[in-house]
Amino acid sequence: MSEPRTVFVVPDLHGRADLLEAAVRYAEAHWPNWHLLCLGDAIDRGPDSLRCVVRLLELRAEGRATLLMGNHERMALDGPQHFQQFVDSGNPEEFRLAMQGLQWWMRAGGESVRRELGGLTLEDFPEVLREYLSELPRMVFVDAQGGIHQQPPAGGPSVLVAHASPPKAHRDYPNPMSAVLWLRPQDGPFRLPPGVTYSVHGHTPVRVVVQQAEQVYLDLGAYQTGRLALLPLHVERPRGLVVLEGAGQPEAAERFPAFGQMLPAELVRV
Numbered sequence: 001m002s003e004p005r006t007v008f009v010v011p012d013l014h015g016r017a018d019l020l021e022a023a024v025r026y027a028e029a030h031w032p033n034w035h036l037l038c039l040g041d042a043i044d045r046g047p048d049s050l051r052c053v054v055r056l057l058e059l060r061a062e063g064r065a066t067l068l069m070g071n072h073e074r075m076a077l078d079g080p081q082h083f084q085q086f087v088d089s090g091n092p093e094e095f096r097l098a099m100q101g102l103q104w105w106m107r108a109g110g111e112s113v114r115r116e117l118g119g120l121t122l123e124d125f126p127e128v129l130r131e132y133l134s135e136l137p138r139m140v141f142v143d144a145q146g147g148i149h150q151q152p153p154a155g156g157p158s159v160l161v162a163h164a165s166p167p168k169a170h171r172d173y174p175n176p177m178s179a180v181l182w183l184r185p186q187d188g189p190f191r192l193p194p195g196v197t198y199s200v201h202g203h204t205p206v207r208v209v210v211q212q213a214e215q216v217y218l219d220l221g222a223y224q225t226g227r228l229a230l231l232p233l234h235v236e237r238p239r240g241l242v243v244l245e246g247a248g249q250p251e252a253a254e255r256f257p258a259f260g261q262m263l264p265a266e267l268v269r270v
Helices: 017-030 049-061 071-089 092-117 127-134 250-255
Strands: 006-010 034-038 065-067 139-143 158-162 196-201 210-212 215-217 227-232 242-245 266-269
Touching: 006 017, 017 034, 017 049, 017 227, 017 242, 049 065, 049 092, 049 127, 071 092, 071 127
Parallel strands: 006 034, 034 065, 158 196, 196 215, 242 266
Antiparallel strands: 006 227, 139 158, 210 215, 227 242
16 A cells, blocks of 8 residues: 655745745655645745746656646736737737736736746747646645545545635635635635535735634745745644745734634744
């Protein structure tokens, strides 16, 4: 019988390729059979979005990573999608939507990617970024053996993992699978599918990793604070949390909200 995988969740990297490499080094040293589950928002704001993208694609190609969509990936995807539809159809409305989508992304953090590349246009969109954005599921379920599923697995418990929240129809996001990219803790309470013991999310920066009801929030604002949470998934309850601390401004976390119950963590300086 094969050894169960240690699936560990990494939240919003936002261009911190140095912390991604530190997470891989930690996994290699502590979890022989590891698999990285990225919560999305790997791009924007921080210094090395493209390095993050390239490394994550390498890990996925090696079978070492599953990559989820975050709201920043969703924004980055909007312009190229509409631009391709304009190329295919010649419809000027698609061109307008493409430019609108590009500006939406730039205002929300994509400008850092433009600076990193020395320029960015829809006509010459980076192929590696296009590849990264093209195949990102929005939600997965992880079972006790480290298996990753698109639906809750039958016959055993699992953990739901999605960027922002469990799926929930909301007045601003009527489609629950859109809501998983955008909702905040205050938009709860959230109901989990049968057999799901808890859920894990990023998106909302928090001072320390917390659990509120059945939701765990991991985003420590790594691109500012230099702190990145790694959570190995255990279906019975969240445990084994590790926080990597690299270069950054940990005091920036004081601006983040405090709520819920703090999860105990091992702090590792890298």
